[in-house]
Amino acid sequence: MKVAPSLLSCDFSKMGEEVRRITDAGADLIHLDVMDGHFVPNLTIGPGIVKAVRPFSELPFDVHLMISHPLQYIDAFADAGADIITFHVEAEDDIDETIEKIRSRGILPGIVLKPKTPAEAAFPYLDKVYMVLVMTVEPGFGGQSFMYDMMPKAEKLRREIDSRRLDVLIEADGGISASTVDECAKAGIDISVSGTGVFKAPDAAEAIRQLQSAGR
Ligand code: DX5
Ligand code: ZN
Numbered sequence: 001m002k003v004a005p006s007l008l009s010c011d012f013s014k015m016g017e018e019v020r021r022i023t024d025a026g027a028d029l030i031h032l033d034v035m036d037g038h039f040v041p042n043l044t045i046g047p048g049i050v051k052a053v054r055p056f057s058e059l060p061f062d063v064h065l066m067i068s069h070p071l072q073y074i075d076a077f078a079d080a081g082a083d084i085i086t087f088h089v090e091a092e093d094d095i096d097e098t099i100e101k102i103r104s105r106g107i108l109p110g111i112v113l114k115p116k117t118p119a120e121a122a123f124p125y126l127d128k129v130y131m132v133l134v135m136t137v138e139p140g141f142g143g144q145s146f147m148y149d150m151m152p153k154a155e156k157l158r159r160e161i162d163s164r165r166l167d168v169l170i171e172a173d174g175g176i177s178a179s180t181v182d183e184c185a186k187a188g189i190d191i192s193v194s195g196t197g198v199f200k201a202p203d204a205a206e207a208i209r210q211l212q213s214a215g216r
Pocket of ligand 2 (some may be wrong): 006031032033064132173
């Protein structure tokens, strides 16, 4: 299991140091949550912050766009140093066009499914994306409870990806901690996003190690 700590739960008064701390603690990727106050009822960071914290880690930056119009912001996040950009299939822009735009900038594209969106919504894009992100909470806030009922959706995606012999990663996001990560591993999830579970842990390195050992 790869672990992507979500900066949403870091100390915002020292984000650069937090990125460094979590990198040194053994994270595999850095997950950055971008919210526009429209697609979700919360506002977070934009490309300026992504760019400002970029020098604090060599790890891939996994930018999760929870915004209604992702297409017009791809260039800004590419310039800011994103390595992976995921956007929601429920957003308002054309999905194929947005995937192509991300690829054209040399960035790995991913699509995200909100809890009420079925696995099948991702099927037409599986041969075009690097990753599918399954939300295991309603997007918008950290610290919510893990939705166990999203595991059948992840399993369905895993079966479809494997049966088509594709090489697409599945990421899960929301409520993941030592007590829920084994469910994710069992469902065939490759990457776990964890905000509170890592940043609020007394020992971040230990928390990350625990998550990484899921399913072993
Ligand atoms: C929620 C965000 C998540 C969030 C996860 O909308 O996409 O990345 O930070 O936080 P925890 O792990 O606290 O649920
Ligand atoms: Zn996220």
